[in-house]
Amino acid sequence: MGIEWLGSRQYHREKEPDYGKKLWCISDPEIELGFYKFYFTRNDSPYTACEKAYPDLTGLEFVGEFNEGFVNIESGSSRLILMRAIEAYGEIGFGFVCQSRQREMSDAELI
Numbered sequence: 001m002g003i004e005w006l007g008s009r010q011y012h013r014e015k016e017p018d019y020g021k022k023l024w025c026i027s028d029p030e031i032e033l034g035f036y037k038f039y040f041t042r043n044d045s046p047y048t049a050c051e052k053a054y055p056d057l058t059g060l061e062f063v064g065e066f067n068e069g070f071v072n073i074e075s076g077s078s079r080l081i082l083m084r085a086i087e088a089y090g091e092i093g094f095g096f097v098c099q100s101r102q103r104e105m106s107d108a109e110l111i
Contacts, residue, residue: 008026009024009025009026010024010025010026010027011023011024012024012025012098012100013049013100018045018047018103019043019045019047019049020045022043022044022045023041023042023043023044023045023049023073024041024042025039025040025041025042025098026038026039026040027039027040027094027096035084035085035088035092036063036082036083036084036085037060037082037083037084037092037094038080038081038082038083039053039055039080039081039083039094039096040078040079040080040081041073041078041079041080042077042078043073043074043075043076043077043078044075044076045075046075047075047103048072048073048074048075048103049072049073049100049103050070050071050072050073050100050101050103051070051071051073051098051100051101052068052069052070052071052098052100053071053081053096053097053098054096054097054098055081055094055095055096056094056095056096056097057083057093057094058091058092058093058094059085059086059087059090059091059092059093060083060084060085060086060092060093060094061083061084061086062081062082062083063082063083063084064082066081070101081096
C-alpha cells in the first residue's frame with residue numbers, strides 16, 4: 001500500500017524556489033481506504049509553509065477537528081486531514097483548494 005501513492009503526489013508550489021518539489025500533497029479521491037479519504041501534505045523544504053485548505057465534501061465528515069484558518073507546516077513535518085463517509089453506501093467525494101502565504105524572511109535574509 002504506500003509506494004503506489006508516489007505517482008499521486010502534487011507539487012502545488014513547485015514554481016516557488018523556496019519549496020519546489022520539497023513541498024507536496026496527496027489528495028487522490030480514487031485511493032481506496034474503505035470508508036475513509038484523506039488529504040496529506042509533507043514539507044521537506046528548509047522553510048515553514050503557511051497554507052489554508054478549502055474543502056468541498058460530499059457525503060464525508062472530518063475525523064477530529066479541522067482547522068479552517070491558516071496552518072503552519074514546519075520544515076520536516078506533515079499535515080493529515082482525515083475524512084470518513086457519513087453513510088456506508090452513500091455517494092462520497094471531495095476536493096481541496098489550497099491558499100498559500102509567502103514565507104516570512106529572516107533578518108539575515110533581509111540584509
